[in-house]
Amino acid sequence: MQEEPQWDPYSKACPTRRLLDRIGDRWTVLVVGALAGGPMRYTALARRIEGVSQKMLTQTLRALERDGLLVRTVHPVIPPHVEYELSTLGRSLLPVLGALERWAIDNISGVLAARDGYDRD
Structure with a gap:
């Protein structure tokens, strides 16, 4: 039996770093969060994630699909109807990214106060 590789994200050559x-x-954090409720079309994602450019949303969706974190489904209608949804692997990120999102919401006041104090000095 082959032994699992020893991954080390602190090594610059390790794929875990990427x-x-x-x-x-x-954009990944926001796309994954937006898809937490289920499949969405591109335009719905673009509306939900204010400020994301078409280029960045497209690049992010392609990268997440390549990494196996989301599934792109094309429905054979005219015009084509495309939906994006999290894969099982992508859904496994929800607790982690949800905790990060909650931390940001819970702590933004303290961070903003710290920034103000830093900028005054």
Whole structure:
């Protein structure tokens, strides 16, 4: 039996580092959060995630699909109807990213106060 590789995200050559970059990207966090409630079409995602450009949303969706975190389904109608939804792997991120989102909401006041204090000094 082959032994599992020893992954080390602190090593620059380790693929886990690129995965952490993907997961830590702000657009990834927002796309995964937006899809938590179920499948969405591109335009609905773009409306939900204010400020994301068409280019960044498209790149993020493609990267998440490539990494197996979401599934793109094309329905054969005219015009084509495309939906995006989290895969099982992508859904496993929800507790982690949900905790990060909750932390940001719960702590933004303290962070803003710290920034004000830093900027005054």
